[in-house]
Amino acid sequence: MTTASTQTSTSLSADPLNLIDVDHVRFYVGNAKQAAYFYAHTFGFRIDQIADLTTGSRDEADYLLTQGNIRILLTTPLNKDHEAAEEIKLYGDGIKDVSLTVEDATAAYNRAIENGAKSAKPPRTIEDEKGSVTVASIHTYGRVIHTFISRTGEYAHENLRNGGLFMPTFKKYDSPLNEYNEKHPCGLMFTDHLVGNVEEGKMNEWVKWYEDVLEFKMFKHFDDADISTEFSALMSKVMASGNNLIKMPINEPADGVKKSQILEYLEWHNMMPGVQHLAFRTDDELATVAELRRRGVDFLDMPETYYEKVWDRVNTMLTEHGHDVVKEDHQRVKDLGVLVDADDEGYLLQLFTKPLQDRPTFFIEIICRRGSQSFGKGNFKALFESLELEQERRGNL
Numbered sequence: 001m002t003t004a005s006t007q008t009s010t011s012l013s014a015d016p017l018n019l020i021d022v023d024h025v026r027f028y029v030g031n032a033k034q035a036a037y038f039y040a041h042t043f044g045f046r047i048d049q050i051a052d053l054t055t056g057s058r059d060e061a062d063y064l065l066t067q068g069n070i071r072i073l074l075t076t077p078l079n080k081d082h083e084a085a086e087e088i089k090l091y092g093d094g095i096k097d098v099s100l101t102v103e104d105a106t107a108a109y110n111r112a113i114e115n116g117a118k119s120a121k122p123p124r125t126i127e128d129e130k131g132s133v134t135v136a137s138i139h140t141y142g143r144v145i146h147t148f149i150s151r152t153g154e155y156a157h158e159n160l161r162n163g164g165l166f167m168p169t170f171k172k173y174d175s176p177l178n179e180y181n182e183k184h185p186c187g188l189m190f191t192d193h194l195v196g197n198v199e200e201g202k203m204n205e206w207v208k209w210y211e212d213v214l215e216f217k218m219f220k221h222f223d224d225a226d227i228s229t230e231f232s233a234l235m236s237k238v239m240a241s242g243n244n245l246i247k248m249p250i251n252e253p254a255d256g257v258k259k260s261q262i263l264e265y266l267e268w269h270n271m272m273p274g275v276q277h278l279a280f281r282t283d284d285e286l287a288t289v290a291e292l293r294r295r296g297v298d299f300l301d302m303p304e305t306y307y308e309k310v311w312d313r314v315n316t317m318l319t320e321h322g323h324d325v326v327k328e329d330h331q332r333v334k335d336l337g338v339l340v341d342a343d344d345e346g347y348l349l350q351l352f353t354k355p356l357q358d359r360p361t362f363f364i365e366i367i368c369r370r371g372s373q374s375f376g377k378g379n380f381k382a383l384f385e386s387l388e389l390e391q392e393r394r395g396n397l
């Protein structure tokens, strides 16, 4: 028995695609210095480290933003020949890389290539006297890549999580905003899930890609009957890593009378698939949303009628499955415009920002789970009505 369980844990840790964490999410942005200030001010991120001309980085500037176990890397090109310059021209600011911590980046990359992945960048190691960082990247949907990353010495993942240096050429950054954010926390803990928008008719291809290449499994499935409104629709399937650490819903546009929000995203993203939203987990939805609203985060407005129906729907579901009803103050939930949904396992609170750049592309979700492991299916109809109102204001419906 002991031998068997030892073997199991050995074979698990020997699995080259055993994902330890989301190492970081890299955005390509037009001006990282200003974007860093925006994300630090509105969402409470710490501007923790930079790599730029002053640290010997000649072709790009990088800002590492941290909060809880979330790491965002903002990259801006310093010359016209940098790959990011062309991508920013085509797509505006957005996510390029969802980087995954593994034990051995070269082994993970080789396994993914054997599984059918297309290489973006072969393995390379960046090192100095403090330690090493090995990175290797594969293409996934559209313009997005996954970089496998493994770390040693002072750059080891545990050290990074505790404020250690990101990699050689990075240095710690001082900002009065960091002190302010420590005194006024926003409560974001980690990335709960991240969602990709792919081409119409291609969702199942990308589902199979995650099964074959990264050895993910399907987690939940919604069909368009669940999540269509009168006007527009989407299809969505949720893929999860073998250890359920990383959840990646994949959306494709579905036919509706008016233009789907997925199609709107694609049209403003040069018809190129990409990351639609990142969902950050909090333990206290109301405190987080109150603080973010105070800082000026622009959230989607829900129709007035939403709160007339929601408590019956959610609390009935919870009671039927033997759970306590929603414990958060119902009036405060309404005042903060927070959404609630329930399933047989419990409930969740969530809220979505409006797009975070002028193009209607990437946005952020704030989610708090009280037992529920789903994604707010019951809110999709109310949400889509709100999204369509926004699309109409933008003349995109």
Ligand code: FE2
Residues within 6 Å of the ligand: 193, 195, 277, 279, 365, 375
């Ligand atoms: Fe989401």
